[in-house]
Amino acid sequence: MYGLLLESIYEYLKQTYGENVAEEIRKRANIHQHSFVTHKVYSETLVPRMGDAAAAITGTPKDELMEQFGVAFVTFVGHYGYDRVLRVLGRHMRDFLNGLDNLHEYLRFSYAKLKPPSFFCENETKEGLTLHYRSKRKGFLHYVKGQIKTVGSLFYNTHVEIDVISHRETEDLTHVVFQLKFDNYAYREPVEKKDITQTTKLHVRSAVFFDVFPFHLVFNRDMLIRSAGKGLEQVLEGLEGRQVDTEFVMMRPLLEFTWKNVMSHTNNVFELQSVNETKAQRQQDLDDLSDDDVCSFQTETASRRTRVSRASRRISYAQSQDCGTIYSQPAHDQVYNSARTSYLRLKGQMMFMEEWDSILFLGTPIMENLDVMFTTGLYINDLSMHDSSRDLVLAGTQQSAELKLALDQEQQKNKKLEETMRKLDAEMKKTDSLLYQMIPKSVADRLRKGEPAMNTCEVFESVTILFSDVVGFTTICSQITPMQVVGMLNAMYTEFDQLSEKNQVYKVETIGDAYMVVAGAPIKTKYHAHHICNMAFDMLDAMSNLTDPSTGGNMRIRVGVHSGAVVAGVVGMKMPRYCLFGDTVNTASRMESTGEAMKLHVSETTKQFISSGDGYVLQERGSIQVKGKGSMKTYWLMGIPGHDPAKYAELARRGSHMPPLENGKHVNGFDTLGPEDAELDGLESDKVSLVSPPPVPGDCAFVPPLLSIDHKPAEPSEDDVKSGLKSPCPNKDQGKAVNVDDQRVKPTDVFAKGAGKGNGSHYSNNSLNVAMKKVGNAEKAHLIPDTPTGLHV
Numbered sequence: 001m002y003g004l005l006l007e008s009i010y011e012y013l014k015q016t017y018g019e020n021v022a023e024e025i026r027k028r029a030n031i032h033q034h035s036f037v038t039h040k041v042y043s044e045t046l047v048p049r050m051g052d053a054a055a056a057i058t059g060t061p062k063d064e065l066m067e068q069f070g071v072a073f074v075t076f077v078g079h080y081g082y083d084r085v086l087r088v089l090g091r092h093m094r095d096f097l098n099g100l101d102n103l104h105e106y107l108r109f110s111y112a113k114l115k116p117p118s119f120f121c122e123n124e125t126k127e128g129l130t131l132h133y134r135s136k137r138k139g140f141l142h143y144v145k146g147q148i149k150t151v152g153s154l155f156y157n158t159h160v161e162i163d164v165i166s167h168r169e170t171e172d173l174t175h176v177v178f179q180l181k182f183d184n185y186a187y188r189e190p191v192e193k194k195d196i197t198q199t200t201k202l203h204v205r206s207a208v209f210f211d212v213f214p215f216h217l218v219f220n221r222d223m224l225i226r227s228a229g230k231g232l233e234q235v236l237e238g239l240e241g242r243q244v245d246t247e248f249v250m251m252r253p254l255l256e257f258t259w260k261n262v263m264s265h266t267n268n269v270f271e272l273q274s275v276n277e278t279k280a281q282r283q284q285d286l287d288d289l290s291d292d293d294v295c296s297f298q299t300e301t302a303s304r305r306t307r308v309s310r311a312s313r314r315i316s317y318a319q320s321q322d323c324g325t326i327y328s329q330p331a332h333d334q335v336y337n338s339a340r341t342s343y344l345r346l347k348g349q350m351m352f353m354e355e356w357d358s359i360l361f362l363g364t365p366i367m368e369n370l371d372v373m374f375t376t377g378l379y380i381n382d383l384s385m386h387d388s389s390r391d392l393v394l395a396g397t398q399q400s401a402e403l404k405l406a407l408d409q410e411q412q413k414n415k416k417l418e419e420t421m422r423k424l425d426a427e428m429k430k431t432d433s434l435l436y437q438m439i440p441k442s443v444a445d446r447l448r449k450g451e452p453a454m455n456t457c458e459v460f461e462s463v464t465i466l467f468s469d470v471v472g473f474t475t476i477c478s479q480i481t482p483m484q485v486v487g488m489l490n491a492m493y494t495e496f497d498q499l500s501e502k503n504q505v506y507k508v509e510t511i512g513d514a515y516m517v518v519a520g521a522p523i524k525t526k527y528h529a530h531h532i533c534n535m536a537f538d539m540l541d542a543m544s545n546l547t548d549p550s551t552g553g554n555m556r557i558r559v560g561v562h563s564g565a566v567v568a569g570v571v572g573m574k575m576p577r578y579c580l581f582g583d584t585v586n587t588a589s590r591m592e593s594t595g596e597a598m599k600l601h602v603s604e605t606t607k608q609f610i611s612s613g614d615g616y617v618l619q620e621r622g623s624i625q626v627k628g629k630g631s632m633k634t635y636w637l638m639g640i641p642g643h644d645p646a647k648y649a650e651l652a653r654r655g656s657h658m659p660p661l662e663n664g665k666h667v668n669g670f671d672t673l674g675p676e677d678a679e680l681d682g683l684e685s686d687k688v689s690l691v692s693p694p695p696v697p698g699d700c701a702f703v704p705p706l707l708s709i710d711h712k713p714a715e716p717s718e719d720d721v722k723s724g725l726k727s728p729c730p731n732k733d734q735g736k737a738v739n740v741d742d743q744r745v746k747p748t749d750v751f752a753k754g755a756g757k758g759n760g761s762h763y764s765n766n767s768l769n770v771a772m773k774k775v776g777n778a779e780k781a782h783l784i785p786d787t788p789t790g791l792h793v
Contacts, residue, residue, distance in 0.1 A: 001041065001042050001043070001044050001046065001047065001137075002038065002039065002040070002041060002042070002111050002113075002114070003036030003037045003038050003039065003040045003041075003042055004036075004038040004039075004077070004080070004111075005047070005073060006036040006042055006046055006047065006050075007035065007036040007038060007076070008069070008072055008073045008076035008077070009047065009050055009069050009072065009073075010022060010026070010035070010036065010050075011072070011076060012068065012069060012072035012076075013025055013050075013054060016068075017054075017058060020448065020449065021057060021058070024057055025050065025053045025054045025057055025058075026050075026053075028053040028056065028057060029046070029049040029050050029052070029053035030049065031046060031049065031050065032418075032422075033418065034417070034418065034421040035414070035417065035421075037410060037411060037414050038080070039110070039111065039407055039410075040411065040414075041113055044137060047069075047139070047140075048138075048139050051065055051066055051069070051139070063142045064142070066139070066140070066141075066142040066143045066146070067142040067143065067145055067146035068146060069143055069146065070142070070143040070144060070145065070146025070147040070150070071146040071147070071149070071150045072146075073143075073146075073147060074086070074146075074147055074150040074151055074154065075150070075154075083155075085103065086103075086151060086155055087155055089102065089103055091186070092156065092184075092185075092186035093152055093156045093158045093160070093182060093184070093186075094121075094124065094129065094184055094186055094187060095186070096151065096155070096156065097119070097121050097129065097131060097148075097180070098121050098267055100119040101116075101118060101119055101252065101253070101268050101269045102269055104116035104117075115136060115137075116252075117133060117134060117135035117136075117137075117140075117144075117254075118132075118133075118134045118135070118252055118253040118254045118255075118268070119131060119132065119133055119134075120132040120134075120253060120264075120265050120267075120268060121267070122264075124184065124187055125184065125187065126184050126185070126187055127181060127182075127183075127184060128179065128180045128181040128182050128184055129180055129184065130165070130177060130178070130179055130180070131148075131177070131178040131179075131180055132175070132176075132177055132178075133174075133175070133176045133177075133178060134173065134174065134175050134176075134253065134254040134255075135173070135174050135254075136172060136173060136174075136254070137174065138169060138174050140174070141164065141167060141174070141176050144176075144178075145162045145178075148160060148162060148178075148180070149162065152182060158182050158183060159182060159183075160180055160181070160182045161180070161181040161182070162178050162179070162180055162181075163178065163179045163181070164176060164177070164178060164179075165177040165178065165179050173254065206227075210227065210229060210230075211230075213229055213362050213363075214229040214230045214231035214232070214382065214383070215229045215231045215232055215346060215348075215363045215364060215365055216228070216229040216232075216360060216361060216362055216363065217229070217232070217239075217244060217248075217272075217360075217361040217363065218353075218356065218358050218359070218360050218361075219244040219358060219359055219361075220356075220357065220358045220359075221259050221357070221358075223243050223244050223245050223257075223258075223259060224241065224242070224243060224244070225239050225240050225241065225242055225243075225244050225247070226240065226356075226358060227240065228240055231365070231378070231382045231383070232344075234377065234378070234382060235278040235344055235376055235377050235378060236274055236276065236278065236344060244257070245257040245258070246275065247274065247275055247276070248272040248273065248274055248275065248346075249272070249273055249275060250270065250271070250272055251271040251272065251273050251345070252268070252269065252270065252271040253265055253268050253270070259359070262350050262359055263352060263359070265350075266349075266350050266351065266352065269347065269348075269349070270347070270348060270349065270350050270361065270363075271345065271346070271347045271366075272345070272346045272347075272361070272363065273343050273344070273345045273346070274343045274344040274345075275343075276343075277342045277343060278342070278343065278344050278375075278376045278377050342375070344365060344376055345365065345366040346361075346363035346364065346365055346366065347363060347364055347366050348361055348362045348363030348364055349361070349362050364383075365378060365383070432444075438575075438576070438577060438578070439570060439576060439577070439578045440506055440522045440523075440578055442522055442523065443456050443522055443569075443570060443578060447570065447576075453569070453570045453571070453576065454569070456569045456570045457567060457568070457569025457570070458567070458568065458569065459565065459566075459567050460520055460521040460524065460565065460566050460567075460568055461565050462520055462526075462528065462563065462564070462565065462609075463518055463519065463520030463521045463528055463563065463564070463565070463566055463568075463580075463584070464518070464519050464520060464528040464529045464531070464532040464561060464562070464563040464606060464609065465508075465516065465517070465518050465532070465561070465562055465563075465566070465580070465584060465585060465588035466505075466515075466516065466517045466518075466532045466535060466536055466559065466560070466561050466588065467514060467515070467516055467559070467560050467561075467588050467589050467591070467592035468514070468515045468536075468539060468557045468558060468559045468560075468592060469512075469513045469514045469515070469557065469558055469592060470492075470513040470555060470556070470557055471555075471556040471557060471558060471597045472556075473512070473513040475550075476488075476548060476549070476550045479550040480549045480550050484549045487549075488546075488548075488549055488555070489513065491546060492515075492542075492546050492555065493510060493515065495539075495542040495545065495546065496515055496517075496539060496542070499535055499538045499539060499542065500517055500535065502538070503519075503531050503532075503534050503535040503538065504519065504525075504531050505517045505518065505519045505531050505532060505535050506518055506519070506521070506522065506523075506578075508578065508579070508580060509577070509579075514592075515539075517532070517535060518532075518566075518568075518580060519531040519532045519535075521566065521568045521580065522568060522578070528563070528609070529561075529563055529606050529609035529610050530609075530610060530614065532561055532606075533561065533600070533602075533606075533610060533616065533637060533640060534640065536559045536561060536600045536637070537600065537639075537640055539557065539559065540557070540559065540598060540600070543555055543556065543557060543598070556597040556598050557597070557598065558592050558593075558595040558596065558597060558598075558599070558601070559592060559595060559599070559600045559601065560588055560589065560590070560591025560592030560593070560594070560595050560601045560602075561588060561591060561600065561601070561602045561603070561606050561637075562584060562587045562588035562590075562591050562602070562603040562605060562606055563584070563603070563605045563606040563608075563609055564582070564583065564584030564587065564605055565582060565584060566580045566581060566582040566584050566585060567580070567581045567582055568580050568581070586628065587603060587626070587629060588603075590626045590627060590628070590629060591603055591634065594624055594626060594634075599636055600636065600637040600638075601621070601634060601635075601636065601637075602618070602634065602635050602636075602637050603632065603634055603635075604632070604633050604634065604635065607635050610637075614640075615640050616637060616639075616640050617637070617638040617639045617640070618635045618636065618637055618638065619635060619636045619638050620633070620635055620636075621633075621634045621635055621636055622634075
């Protein structure tokens with residue numbers, strides 16, 4: 001199938017449904033070409049696949065689409081000048097229909113590999129005629145209807161109604177009988193011939209007649225060849241006396257080569273092709289064989305000829321009616337499975353000669369170029385001088401070389417274009433992926449169709465929103481490098497993004513350590529609260545895989561959830577974003593900020609959407625004061641099937657370095673911790689305990705309890721002895737101070753010898769005091785004296 005037909009269909013789809021829909025149809029049909037070269041041959045399956053894909057996407061019935069494809073083809077070929085050919089095929093509509101096969105013959109000059117259908121008219125009246133359509137292709141019935149109707153209206157100003165009388169398909173052939181109804185005013189009833197006056201007839205001797213047509217054939221009712229032209233005898237020896245249907249196969253019309261079928265279709269162009277190779281080709285084959293192979297070659301030739309003869313006689317149309325018998329494609333392929341240049345092809349007219357009671361075939365050899373002529377053993381002077389055969393061969397050779405060069409150049413350009421389009425497709429997919437991360441797919445597709453951004457804004461009466469953030473994020477950032485911060489957040493958000501796809505929620509945005517997702521927008525669902533709660537517990541589970549770079553423990557998050565109505569849509573021009581607006585967003589944020597580490601804090605509104613029957617376990621928290629909302633009754637969502645609440649409590653304890661829990665409370669308020677719990681790497685600590693801050697002079701106030709590290713007394717250094725100091729000074733990295741709220745002092749904040757007025761023999765830790773300022777434990781830092789057993793902070 002040539003690209004001219006495919007390009008016309010693709011152009012119709014783009015003009016009718018838009019380029020985006022046409023592109024979607026192309027992809028659904030699994031067609032990789034973005035455009036089609038008119039003179040290039042493509043797969044026969046492309047048109048059916050395009051029809052099926054277009055019907056599925058547009059919702060238009062396939063039969064209706066195929067008819068529209070046929071209509072579009074007639075107008076499309078006008079771009080290439082073929083409309084002028086359609087105009088001169090006949091003076092009237094009946095002339096066009098009777099000459100359809102001639103149209104395809106003309107097209108063969110430009111489309112050498114054309115496999116055209118066959119048309120035959122019968123039962124013509126003033127009201128119309130019967131048209132037989134035969135083709136090796138299936139599924140083009142409605143396509144042909146669209147073509148015929150459009151030709152009638154465009155070129156002959158004639159309205160044509162088409163009814164399908166019969167439609168039969170075999171494995172290799174489609175035969176359709178149409179009844180065409182139109183104003184056939186040009187038709188004239190046949191008048192019986194009568195000799196009114198006696199006139200003298202000019203007789204021509206048969207020898208002269210046959211000399212004028214060197215490629216003629218005369219065969220009788222028994223299909224025996226009575227005469228063959230001199231040109232035929234030059235390339236095919238011994239034709240006279242043989243069966244014409246065993247020496248030739250009728251390529252067109254698509255019928256069995258019988259007397260009846262020929263007589264019924266004398267107004268058609270006939271094409272015959274020899275069963276045997278030409279004499280010149282056979283001689284070439286023999287020259288290429290060794291003496292031992294000649295005998296087997298001749299035997300195989302005779303055997304093949306016998307098989308063809310038998311196959312030709314067995315060919316029948318299983319359900320033949322008045323349409324005649326159709327040949328079988330497999331048998332046809334057996335005959336023509338070799339190169340086309342090895343056989344002689346003839347095109348011409350069949351005429352019944354009453355005087356001879358025989359049919360005369362006036363043929364002309366089909367020579368595509370001079371190489372084909374040389375291969376078949378013909379020469380220019382073998383062709384008739386009374387028609388244009390010689391001119392066509394010579395002129396065609398010149399034009400063929402020019403066309404081949406132009407075609408090669410076009411194919412090279414098309415190949416580059418296809419490669420560029422494939423690269424463009426890959427880039428488009430990347431662009432779409434980025435776009436769909438910024439804007440939901442359903443909304444982005446609307447914007448790409450040209451809808452204004454304001455049209456995407458709509459009210460969602462019921463959605464559920466989740467906010468989360470990292471506990472102690474500011475302190476963590478102050479103790480690690482910026483690249484570590486980026487790595488930490490990237491690891492966390494990668495986990496969360498994968499979970500959002502799993503739980504069918506949409507990530508709205510991330511700001512710093514805050515993560516916001518929504519369910520119920522832009523795709524509405526009554527299970528929005530369930531999706532969000534499942535997402536929340538998956539996020540808590542994921543924290544066991546995420547490490548706090550500043551402590552080595554697990555990261556901890558707070559999660560808040562609220563349900564309600566929002567307005568959602570795309571805002572912005574340069575960086576458009578899908579945003580949510582409304583009090584629901586603010587309340588969900590407050591649920592997060594008033595929550596606790598590794599707990600899921602939900603509002604009473606969200607509680608109403610989830611049922612304990614679904615396995616959701618809720619614990620009433622009570623009424624809390626929420627900024628901008630006043631007192632609100634909230635709940636802890638303790639668990640759902642597949643999630644262990646105790647796991648989150650353990651993660652919260654390990655992440656904050658809190659003392660062990662017993663019945664949900666710290667043992668004795670404060671308890672002794674081991675060095676591994678405080679993660680005091682490199683410290684030779686006897687014990688680490690929680691103590692209240694010691695009283696210090698002045699206005700220094702340490703509000704939270706601090707970890708106290710008791711040291712083994714360190715020996716004074718030589719410098720200390722020389723200075724007259726008797727109390728030991730702790731070695732470098734021997735002590736750290738840690739706030740219970742997980743605000744630790746950097747490892748570099750070590751105890752150092754004090755300096756300054758009034759210090760006397762006391763040791764001080766200036767860097768520790770500075771650290772205390774940073775965490776907000778003191779308005780003013782004071783020097784902290786040492787004790788005999790170590791330093792207590």
